[in-house]
Amino acid sequence: MKDLLISITKGLVENPDNVSVEVDEPNEEGVTVYHLHVAEDDMGRVIGKQGRIAKAIRVVMRAAATRNDSKISIEID
Numbered sequence: 755m756k757d758l759l760i761s762i763t764k765g766l767v768e769n770p771d772n773v774s775v776e777v778d779e780p781n782e783e784g785v786t787v788y789h790l791h792v793a794e795d796d797m798g799r800v801i802g803k804q805g806r807i808a809k810a811i812r813v814v815m816r817a818a819a820t821r822n823d824s825k826i827s828i829e830i831d
Contacts, residue, residue, distance in 0.1 A: 755826065758818055759788055762811055767796035785825045788815070792830075800830055 756775050764770035772793040780786045792800050801808045812828045819826040 755786075755815065755818060755822070755824075756788065759790060759811070759815060759828070762814065763790060763792065763800060766799050766807065767792055768799070769793040769796055772796070780825075783825070785827050786819075787827045787829055789829045789831050797830075 756777055759775055760773055763773050767773060769792075772791075774791045776789040776791070778787040778789070790800070799807070800811070802810075808828075808830055815826055815828055
């Protein structure tokens with residue numbers, strides 16, 4: 755899952771070397787939180803107008819998590 759998030763994000767940004775992901779342990783509800791870190795200049799590219807790109811990334815990641823019978827949440831830091 756982490757590799758999928760990194761590969762999606764690296765295709766969007768101008769500084770792919772600055773993309774990193776931290777993964778938290780699942781909480782009491784079984785949700786694993788992924789913290790996505792990108793360069794300050796690339797933040798707009800990842801979020802998109804009115805958050806559309808961020809929403810699309812979350813939809814794709816949730817679909818992949820559903821196939822693995824897990825729950826995830828994406829935080830863009």
